[in-house]
Amino acid sequence: MERTSVLVVGGGLVGLSAAVFLAHQGVDVVLAERRPTTSLHPKARGLNIRTMELYRQVGLEDAIRGTDSARTLAANNGFAVLESLSGKELAPFRQEYMSGGAEVSPTGWCLCDQDEVEPLLAKRAVELGADIRFGTEVLDVVEDESGAVATLSTGQIRADCLIVADGAHSRLRERWGITSSGPGTLSRTISVYFKADLREALGDRRFILAYVNNAEVRAALAPVDNAHRWLLHVPYFPDKGQSPEQFDERRCAELVRAAAGIPDLDVEIVQVLEWEAAGRVADTYRHGRAFLAGDAAHVMPPSGAFGSNTGIQDVHNLAWRLALVTKGADPKLLDGYEAERRPVGVHTMQQAVARSKDRPRVGREEEANAAATIVPDHLVQLGYTYPDGDFREPDGQPGGRVPHVWIGDNVSTVDATEFQLVSTKQWPEIEGVKRVKADPGFAESVLIRPDGFVAWTSAGSSHDPADALRKILNGG
Numbered sequence: 001m002e003r004t005s006v007l008v009v010g011g012g013l014v015g016l017s018a019a020v021f022l023a024h025q026g027v028d029v030v031l032a033e034r035r036p037t038t039s040l041h042p043k044a045r046g047l048n049i050r051t052m053e054l055y056r057q058v059g060l061e062d063a064i065r066g067t068d069s070a071r072t073l074a075a076n077n078g079f080a081v082l083e084s085l086s087g088k089e090l091a092p093f094r095q096e097y098m099s100g101g102a103e104v105s106p107t108g109w110c111l112c113d114q115d116e117v118e119p120l121l122a123k124r125a126v127e128l129g130a131d132i133r134f135g136t137e138v139l140d141v142v143e144d145e146s147g148a149v150a151t152l153s154t155g156q157i158r159a160d161c162l163i164v165a166d167g168a169h170s171r172l173r174e175r176w177g178i179t180s181s182g183p184g185t186l187s188r189t190i191s192v193y194f195k196a197d198l199r200e201a202l203g204d205r206r207f208i209l210a211y212v213n214n215a216e217v218r219a220a221l222a223p224v225d226n227a228h229r230w231l232l233h234v235p236y237f238p239d240k241g242q243s244p245e246q247f248d249e250r251r252c253a254e255l256v257r258a259a260a261g262i263p264d265l266d267v268e269i270v271q272v273l274e275w276e277a278a279g280r281v282a283d284t285y286r287h288g289r290a291f292l293a294g295d296a297a298h299v300m301p302p303s304g305a306f307g308s309n310t311g312i313q314d315v316h317n318l319a320w321r322l323a324l325v326t327k328g329a330d331p332k333l334l335d336g337y338e339a340e341r342r343p344v345g346v347h348t349m350q351q352a353v354a355r356s357k358d359r360p361r362v363g364r365e366e367e368a369n370a371a372a373t374i375v376p377d378h379l380v381q382l383g384y385t386y387p388d389g390d391f392r393e394p395d396g397q398p399g400g401r402v403p404h405v406w407i408g409d410n411v412s413t414v415d416a417t418e419f420q421l422v423s424t425k426q427w428p429e430i431e432g433v434k435r436v437k438a439d440p441g442f443a444e445s446v447l448i449r450p451d452g453f454v455a456w457t458s459a460g461s462s463h464d465p466a467d468a469l470r471k472i473l474n475g476g
């Protein structure tokens with residue numbers, strides 16, 4: 001029977017990122033994706049600061065910023081609230097959405113369509129040695145004491161561990177009886193991907209999203225290329241007798257014209273996608289040797305663009321653990337995945353839910369009032385959640401993402417992909433730790449984990465970095 005160290009189930013943004021991160025860490029990985037190709041829809045487009053930091057580490061940043069969508073949308077940020085694209089502004093433009101953070105990171109936001117990111121991830125994973133199999137469905141998984149046997153549509157494979165990134169309707173999660181918690185379904189939406197020349201109506205505005213609100217349509221309009229390609233997200237309400245079937249091409253074109261504010265607009269409908277915005281987090285991220293990640297572990301409304309970003313960051317947290325365990329570290333190291341990532345999933349989902357309730361109200365009579373619970377975007381991305389449930393500015397405390405400090409020519413503290421001891425002091429050699437002679441800025445000496453998190457600092461600690469490393473590798 002075939003063998004692999006890690007089998008990744010699902011090749012969406014999260015599964016493909018897992019394959020890249022694992023292969024980059026030298027782990028033998030097979031990915032099985034049942035679709036014949038990568039996504040054809042540009043749906044998830046906002047790659048946040050932290051995700052771009054991770055793609056920078058694996059040599060993908062330039063390729064992503066070089067795509068058509070990233071170049072075209074490089075100057076887009078914020079959201080507008082309009083009567084229609086040609087109509088009046090209903091509320092002031094909010095620029096902070098998908099911007100800022102440049103001073104706290106070596107990189108920044110990137111808008112890039114999912115149908116352009118996924119092929120780049122697949123290509124990079126293969127370059128790094130991953131085995132990516134499209135048109136391959138995982139039908140069943142059975143565990144025994146020495147591993148798991150997966151039945152694929154093409155044959156059987158034995159794996160030491162699995163990353164289950166098979167999406168919001170994860171069949172494996174359901175089969176294992178893993179329950180989820182959260183507010184559940186919040187709204188249902190039809191996403192209309194269409195072509196129309198809206199250059200004149202758009203003018204020189206460069207937003208990410210415009211909420212449009214008039215007598216004929218209430219929806220969110222997103223430019224794909226600031227010219228001819230667009231997305232219109234239209235909510236529908238089953239309790240008012242509405243169903244997705246009512247959104248045929250004719251109806252979608254009518255809605256597009258109403259959102260544009262141009263009754264005779266020439267419209268071509270490319271694709272119509274139905275989805276539900278929901279808030280749910282799996283009650284456990286683990287089943288034996290299998291680890292849930294991405295939408296299989298958590299779903300959240302798109303407001304904030306946290307969904308796939310959180311999933312990509314999940315599998316980054318798993319990759320270095322799996323890499324060390326496959327090289328002989330204590331399997332308890334894997335326990336840290338759920339302990340660290342599930343609270344992030346819960347709190348990020350709550351932030352997305354608060355935003356989804358807040359945004360559509362902007363500019364209407366009941367002005368946004370969820371604002372009290374909303375923390376700034378960059379804190380959700382980089383501030384993580386400490387045991388007290390707080391998001392904080394990266395402050396160099398162990399357990400948080402290391403503050404960004406330049407420690408070499410275009411090398412940041414956050415670029416670490418192996419254990420690194422950054423210090424101007426001469427510490428004794430520690431096996432498995434790279435020593436970097438530089439001033440980390442926020443403490444005399446800092447031990448950084450392979451995922452760019454602070455493992456230990458000399459500030460206020462009586463232990464030395466070797467003790468800290470031992471504790472981590474023993475699952476502490």
Ligand SMILES: Cc1cc2nc3c(=O)[nH]c(=O)nc-3n(C[C@H](O)[C@H](O)[C@H](O)COP(=O)(O)OP(=O)(O)OC[C@H]3O[C@@H](n4cnc5c(N)ncnc54)[C@H](O)[C@@H]3O)c2cc1C
Nearest residue numbers: 010012013014034044045046138167294295305307308309
């Ligand atoms: C309109 C919209 C806009 C969004 N915008 C953003 C955004 O800007 N930023 C953001 O971060 N998030 C965004 N999201 C959320 C984002 O799309 C999801 O969080 C993300 O795509 C989830 O990725 P995933 O890889 O976990 O799951 P999926 O993309 O669902 O991938 C799962 C894959 O697993 C495959 N699969 C399932 N079962 C099997 C099996 N048994 N065997 C093999 N393969 C299998 C499926 O075919 C699928 O390809 C948006 C979502 C929507 C709907």
